Amino acid sequence: MNYILMNKNQEIFKCAIDEESGLFLKIDEVYNSNIIPPGILINNGKVDKTSINKWWLERSIPDGRKGLKAALNEMGLDNPKSLIIKGYGLSLSDQYWIRPDHRKTTWEDINYFDNAFSDYVGSHLMGKSSVEEEIDLASPCNTSGGKLIKKWVIENNKRCLIKGGSGAYLQEPFNEVLASNIHKRLNVLPCVNYKLIWDDGNPYSSCENFVTKNTELVTAYQVLNIVKKSDEISDYQHYINICEGLEIKEIKRYLDYMLITDYIIGNVDRHYNNFGLIRNVQTLQYIGAAPIYDSGNSMWFNTSTLRIDFLKDIHSMPFKKLHSEQIKLASTFENIDLNKLQGIEEDYYDLLSKSPDLEVQRVDKICKGLQNRIKRVKITLCQ
Secondary structure, eight states: OEEEEEETTEEEEEEEEOTTTOOEEEEEEESOGGGSOTTOOEETTEEOHHHHHHHHHTTSOOTTSTTHHHHHHHHTOSOTHHHHHHTTTOOSSOOEEEEETTOOOOHHHHOTTTSOOOSHHHHHHTTOOOSOOSOOOOOGGGGOOSSSOEEEEEETTEEEEEEOOOTTTOOHHHHHHHHHHHHHHHOSSOBOOOEEEEETTEEEEEEEOOOOTTEEEEEHHHHHTTSOOOTTSOHHHHHHHHHHHTTOTTHHHHHHHHHHHHHHHTOSOOOTTSSEEEEETTTOOEEEEOOBOOOOSOTTTTSOGGGOOTTSOOBOOSSOSBHHHHGGGOOOOTTOOGGGGTTHHHHHHHHHTTOTTSOHHHHHHHHHHHHHHHHHHHHHHHO
């Protein structure tokens, strides 16, 4: 079927999309190359199909998400890629969408920043039956990435993301709250505020959307593809160079703070889609670094209690494979007063103690681990 890729009400290009696979089959006519998503390759005036398809499919729910197959069966669908098409590719992270070529629909008519959306998809993705009898597949949940169960809801007219945990411990929601508390105590850079909620005895994290109808999240992956990297420089320096070229202020300070706080919580999942920049959709000007978000895969969340070892190095992302190596990249420490974290392990202990899935031995051990990592990062910053 033929569509127009849109950014709000601006036409970008005409295309043909396969309804089943969700892939762009053909790009016929480019109307405005200036508003093509950042990082998409353009060769000789033509949009690179591989590049645009990779960006597009990043919007879909990954096949590995828990309970996805059962949810799709309940909704009468074969794969999550078709959900993108059903919801016109709309997201709460940006304003890109696909308009059927024969329709006159406007962004104001269907965007999820201003308009209500069905809970049908979200409920099924959370493993529950929807209270809505009518099938309605128009939802921002269609473009929610990541393997954890999650859904978008509207609370007090605000768009909020509800996200669960994994494995036997369901620990990720608690870790999101811990990260929020660390950032609030240090008060260095903006962060997404996560709170802990419960539903049917299970813990979830909840946070308000930090993207507005006039801004978009440009992930680090997209940023890194704006300019081709030289073999002589690292991804870390390449990212800094591009951001400085975009007039992002104090980007090194932001990255170093992120690396330091990720070290403290032992974050193993700071991949290139888990941080980035905020851009104004109208002016295309970059506003600054996105607030720090998505820190749940930390604090030995999927490691058995017996195997937690404070002396063993922890896997890291995105610039180095181990935290002990990655933290060496950090060199800007001004305004980071780690003494403000005194007693944070006690607050974390109280938080974890609310979980019926975490035995006392585990809670005690990971809280001591948190205290240990704060001490170690203090030593590192003093060297």
